[in-house]
Amino acid sequence: MGATFVVTLREAFEAALLLGIVYSYLERVGARAQYHWVTLGGALGLVASVLAGLAVSFLSGPLLDLGPDLVAAAVMFFAVALLTWHGWWMRQHARAVKGDVQRRIDEARATQRLWIVALVAFTGVFREGAETVLFLWGLMSQTTISGWGGVTGGVLGVVVAAVLGWTIFRGGRQLSLPRFFAATSVLLVVVAAGLFATGIGKLIGLGFLPAGDPLWDSSWLLDDHSVVGGFLSGLTGYRARPTAPEVIGYVVYLVAAGLLLFTPRTAAPATDAARPSAGALT
């Protein structure tokens, strides 16, 4: 039971974290009426996960040998792009809010970009969703007593992940607005950097990118097979024996995203100039 609990908790935690962040983000910018976009994205992610699970279970052939891996790699890079985009968008709002004291998000701009939060929710759920669905399904098809203990553990894992997501949502409401934006931006960038490196690792595993020797071995300090190491590897992309392409990808992404999202702007870009007209629309 303990083992299945850890598996589903680990798989569902990233989704819960992202859902918690986007829900509280909407709450903080005064767009609670738009929650349904996130819910819709998450629900579609769940449906897609079940369909992917069904496909893997009932189809066969060469497409299945490589297909799911390529889809997984594509989803990872797509999620990186989305999270960066979302971080960029949050930054715009953080500045707007600072200038105009809790100004409500304007509907026109909101609906234009809300598909992004829906997509963040979708990819967050879909990324590990198919695996979790298959895992739980497999557990339920076992009828032994140990099987039922496993099912309980597996379901509990998802429930605890959801509770953690909810805690993040509640916690996000307590923080001051600039702190909330800063904390979530850092968190999203770290998650995205981890995803980017994991995507590169996936391509290495498939033989599409050269591996080379691991740059270092920190498994004596924190093994990625351990429970804590497993969580860190899921959340931040930690690897005990990383290869050069992964480390380079991780650092390049962190620097690029850091420059994009955290450097103070001196010149007034087009988005700033657009602010007064956006305000006029409300």
Add this chain to the structure above:
Amino acid sequence: MTRRLTATFLVAIAAVLAATAAHAADPKEIPITIENNRFSPEEIKVKAGEPFVLVVTNKDKAPEEFESKELRIEKVVPAGKTMKIRVRALKPGTYPFVGEYHEKTAKGRIIAE
């Protein structure tokens, strides 16, 4: 942002090109079975420097995830199914793998020499 996306696309294109080149020759297939939450054989010897394909058959009634952190492989093998897993050319060494859903019993290693 645009640059990031462009870079992602370039990586994807490079990946497809590399894939076509790398998989021109048929790599050797090595069978491995999962039964009672254990791998059989638990030790696989391969030639270093040659890519190969693991043909994993899951005879159990529960799915298993073939996972090797060292090889960057994660692949769910549903109950009663056979999956092919491509493995890149390895340098000489030992590469452990586990069944992630039954990590206590499902363990094995690939030895490239």
